[in-house]
Amino acid sequence: MPGTGEKSVPSGHSSGRLPSGRTGGRSRTTAAQGRLGAGLFEVPPALARDPGSAVLRDPQVPPSRQRCRVCGELVGQARDGMPAFAEGYCPHDGTRFSFTPKLNTGDRVEDRYEILGCLAYGGLGWIYLARDRRLGDHVAERWVVLKGLIDTDDPDAVAAAVNERRFLVEVDHPNIVKIHDFVQHPDPRTGSQVGYLVMEYLGGQSLQERYLGHRDAEGNRAPLPLPVVLAYGLEILQAFGYLHEKGLVYCDLKPDNVLQVGQQVKLIDLGAVLRLADRPRAIYGAVGFQAPELERTENPMDPSVASDLYTVGRTLALISFPFPGFTTEYRHxxxxxxxxPLLAEEESYYRLLRRATHPDPDRRFASAGEMRDQVHGVLLEVLSAGDGEPRPAPSAYFTPERGTFGTAAGEVSADGGADQEVDWAAVPQALPTPLVDPSDPGAGFLATLGATEPADLVATLLAAPVRSAEVLLRLVDARIAAGDHDGARADLAEFAAAAPRDWRVAWYQGVAALAAGDRPAADTAFDAVYGELPGELAPKLALAAAAEWGGDDERAGALYGRVWRTDTTYVNAAFGLARVLRRRRRWPDAVAALDGVPDTSSQHLAAQVAAIRTRLDPDQVGKADLLDASARLQRLKMDIERQARLSVEVFTAALNWVLDHPGAERSGTVVGHAFDERKLRTGLERAYRHLAKLADDPDTRSGLVDRANQVRPWTLV
Incomplete structure (x- = not known):
């Protein structure tokens, strides 16, 4: 089970995997609860179905689903010219079976519920539509659903019904069908009393119906759009989180058991729900959906939160892409x-499914809430990639970026500042960092720490009143910043010994590897974090940096792009994407990335400077680029010195272009000067003389005057 077999962590931290290194505080999905689509997009509603039209005309269990409850073999099959039959005895072990409905149209149960017919059948029982004659009237009918047993000779099925009667009436959640009552009615074959759950009638469509009925733009049958699939996942996980908090597991999730009603999603068919504290006599689940540990012939495990989340992953997978072999080759x-193609295109979604359906239950998500956070993050990413609209959301796991790296193209200084190389030593302390768990014993102490030099911070943390998990991780980070790599590794090993499955172990291994110059190790560590938290942007940013450092621009560009399109507060992703695009000679796209840095960002000016320099790249600069760079420069609000330095760059590029294109059309101006060699030389000369006046050093001033003289227009006098 999740969380078992782990050592206790330092000084009071309950579990390094409770929940998987997630910090406390409000989940980013909280505000969106209760709305299909999480308030991010509209999911097509499921139209209400007339109750009468939903009744089956000829309710039968298909022979292919008639199996003996004891040996599991098919029963009632057609043979020797005889048709299939729904009642009889198993030819293998003699067990009696019956798959016929026990209630007929017109039957009254406890003189209150009038049966209209069968709606459906499932692994545990027939579902009937009924009219509540006590609460309905001639103006409005109250429709309810009665769920009974397929085979009343099955003691496990009877026990399951008794369990339903015991606790399901207490279940009350907007994403779960409401149980109104529990009634009894005699079996017409045996005369024994049969129990029936009375549930609210939901006139929507199951996910299976939505999936089978979906068509693409050409009218061909197609899986559901990924955003819709993820929206369903959010609502299912909301319901699962409620059940798990009450100590219950659903066990039998599949598309047939999830209903969309208008803009709401509900779990139906609670017949397989179990208490986590109970030892189940029987476990109900569907082939292809049920976790492998429950199907083992030797030492099978009991249902758990992990096995429930496995069924969520399998359900989302089935309805999101063509999945032949779901119950055979790809059963587990x-x-x-x-x-x-979908999994290749949507890597984060693939990683989400991979973790949810990991063969080892300890490697799956630790809770429905944790998985829901990651589903929400993947949904934000998928939507933003689809329409180009950023959808920033605060993370429950990471801080914002702590600094910037690779922004030299946006710096204006005496040496030009246009170097495109990244100072990789600055990356570790610029990345986001895991949030502090407020329940940690050392959280209060950490909150008192202000900005200080790394070496001083190390000393302060070593003197902390408690050596808790969060204090230890902060010490690791401080040691990395101070260059104490051996000390950082030792402290991280101490934390890992107590919480080996905590994703923060891999995170700080990656940070330490970056700081030590070990790019392959950093790549491996950040890739592991991405696998654990596929909906988070920080691991993607870190992995992009490691890929860029290793020269893999294709990988780096894809990751930077995903981060940047999703959340424009990650300005390091904008600069990283622009660097990659510029190296790939995609200059307009590089400029577009930099233009996305909002004017509210402290890096907006740097991004605009970098955009100007991208326009001036000598490998592609044209007249339109020069005009655009000039307009951008004139809009920037900079001090006189930086304005003059950047003017030098613009004038120089324009002058070179004019000299290289003597016959080109000359309309337009560059920083107020015409597209003319003499005018541009005049502008460049003035820019140099402005800089000379501002220089404090005599040698620098003299050098700038010499440059001004060199570029000044020639005269005859």
Missing amino acids: RLPEPADV
């Missing part, structure tokens, strides 16, 4: 991304 695994 996912196809490879190379074989499924």
